[in-house]
Amino acid sequence: MAVPEKGVKLLDSWISPFGQRCRIALAEKEVEYEYNEEDLSKKSDLLLKSNPVHKKIPVIIHDGKSICESLIIVEYIDEVFPGKTNILPSDPYARSHARFWADFVDKKVYDSGSKLLKSKGKELEEANKELIGIFKTLETELGEKKYFGDDAFGLVDIAFAPFTSWFYTFEAFGGFSVEEECPKLAAWGKRIKERESVAKSLHEPSKVYDLFSEIRKKFVDA
Amino acid sequence: MAKEDEVKLIGVWRSPFVARAMIALNLKGVEYEYLPDDLFNKSELLLKFNPVYKLVPVLIHGDKPVCESRIIVEYIDEVWASSGRPSILPADPYDRAIARFWAAYVDDKLAPHCRVLVWSNDEKSIAEAKEQLLAAVLQLEEAFVKCSKGKSFFGGDTINFVDIALGSFPSWMKAFEIIMGINFLDKTKTPRLVEWAECFRSVVAAKEVLPEAEKLVEYRKFAMAARRVTVADAATK
Numbered sequence: 001m002a003v004p005e006k007g008v009k010l011l012d013s014w015i016s017p018f019g020q021r022c023r024i025a026l027a028e029k030e031v032e033y034e035y036n037e038e039d040l041s042k043k044s045d046l047l048l049k050s051n052p053v054h055k056k057i058p059v060i061i062h063d064g065k066s067i068c069e070s071l072i073i074v075e076y077i078d079e080v081f082p083g084k085t086n087i088l089p090s091d092p093y094a095r096s097h098a099r100f101w102a103d104f105v106d107k108k109v110y111d112s113g114s115k116l117l118k119s120k121g122k123e124l125e126e127a128n129k130e131l132i133g134i135f136k137t138l139e140t141e142l143g144e145k146k147y148f149g150d151d152a153f154g155l156v157d158i159a160f161a162p163f164t165s166w167f168y169t170f171e172a173f174g175g176f177s178v179e180e181e182c183p184k185l186a187a188w189g190k191r192i193k194e195r196e197s198v199a200k201s202l203h204e205p206s207k208v209y210d211l212f213s214e215i216r217k218k219f220v221d222a
Numbered sequence: 223m224a225k226e227d228e229v230k231l232i233g234v235w236r237s238p239f240v241a242r243a244m245i246a247l248n249l250k251g252v253e254y255e256y257l258p259d260d261l262f263n264k265s266e267l268l269l270k271f272n273p274v275y276k277l278v279p280v281l282i283h284g285d286k287p288v289c290e291s292r293i294i295v296e297y298i299d300e301v302w303a304s305s306g307r308p309s310i311l312p313a314d315p316y317d318r319a320i321a322r323f324w325a326a327y328v329d330d331k332l333a334p335h336c337r338v339l340v341w342s343n344d345e346k347s348i349a350e351a352k353e354q355l356l357a358a359v360l361q362l363e364e365a366f367v368k369c370s371k372g373k374s375f376f377g378g379d380t381i382n383f384v385d386i387a388l389g390s391f392p393s394w395m396k397a398f399e400i401i402m403g404i405n406f407l408d409k410t411k412t413p414r415l416v417e418w419a420e421c422f423r424s425v426v427a428a429k430e431v432l433p434e435a436e437k438l439v440e441y442r443k444f445a446m447a448a449r450r451v452t453v454a455d456a457a458t459k
Contacts, residue, residue, distance in 0.1 A: 053361065067316070067319045069322075069326060072319050072323055072326070073319075075318075075319070075322070076318070079318070080315050092297055092300035093297070095300065096288045096293050096297040099290075099296070100288075103290060103293065
């Protein structure tokens with residue numbers, strides 16, 4: 001029987017906010033890993049073998065065992081690698097609260113954001129309204145806290161952080177300003193970039209904008 | 223019981239998501255007050271404790287609400303960890319990740335299609351939902367073989383997070399079988415899941431919770447009629 005390869009591998013795609021969550025978590029825990037950039041139009045055998053059910057990134061492979069779904073991966077990383085910080089708090093109620101809001105980001109932000117990026121006219125207006133509503137709900141939850149996890153940077157911060165690079169794109173396509181609509185959220189977005197784990201995992205907003213402008217030109221405006 | 227220890231659960235009898243919370247509470251031997259709600263006329267309590275989604279189940283522990291069924295089950299497992307009852311989530315982090323994966327799979331790939339089969343009267347949507355539901359069940363059969371390692375449950379000898387997540391969906395599938403004549407849990411295609419469903423029905427924590435398929439068939443008739451009256455969002459989560 002083959003001995004499973006030791007270490008951590010991350011199968012990912014540069015633009016994926018879900019992949020970025022894993023990168024942030026691994027960086028928070030100072031875990032060394034091998035990064036594999038996947039071509040999603042031509043998925044590798046390793047990806048298909050490691051995530052046969054969904055065939056999606058991100059996947060982490062730890063000592064030969066694969067774990068899928070970004071928030072599940074982040075919780076796994078938190079449990080397996082002690083590091084200097086905890087991603088989830090120890091109190092069960094606080095944990096359930098963090099999971100709820102991370103799940104809210106999962107359920108709402110990507111779908112609503114994608115709608116905005118792909119639509120025009122009336123549909124775009126509606127998608128815009130919906131996304132701003134979601135951001136406002138998140139801002140209410142954040143309140144006056146430094147992070148969603150209060151003093152501790154945690155699961156919800158990691159879940160939402162990658163989308164801050166998309167703010168500029170949402171604003172440009174939707175015709176709104178995150179700073180104006182959700183000043184506390186905008187401030188949080190700037191604050192988290194002071195963390196090394198976030199700074200090195202996130203993209204320049206212009207890079208995200210360039211990608212989606214191209215896609216929009218080809219598929220939406222054509 | 224001190225007020226801060228009181229446990230309440232807002233729910234509806236037919237919801238597979240509410241069932242999860244009930245089974246978990248029963249498994250841990252937790253006494254709780256069940257507060258049935260009317261999703262066509264949601265209570266103040268529900269709206270107060272789940273303002274984001276306004277859905278059931280909602281667990282209220284003392285005065286603190288916990289929402290979203292899988293999150294509720296994990297909370298129950300963590301709070302009543304030392305009750306002398308079995309753990310719902312496995313101890314090993316990798317096994318835990320796998321259990322969470324399959325529980326999430328039930329929510330992403332099985333539940334939405336069940337919802338369509340309950341609420342929709344559009345032929346195309348129903349046909350699509352049937353196909354997707356069959357595919358999901360086949361996938362879960364494969365998962366069961368791997369997870370159970372020859373034993374009766376996803377958790378082996380005792381029920382775990384995945385068993386609870388899948389919990390009362392077989393009751394709904396039995397209801398769909400009666401209504402539509404399609405065997406979603408089929409002895410030839412999904413023999414292990416058929417056996418699992420039988421075993422699960424006899425688990426003490428689940429016995430009283432799982433609804434009878436005939437009652438669900440009646441409910442669907444009511445849902446179809448109600449849908450003609452209102453398009454209010456009465457889905458459970």
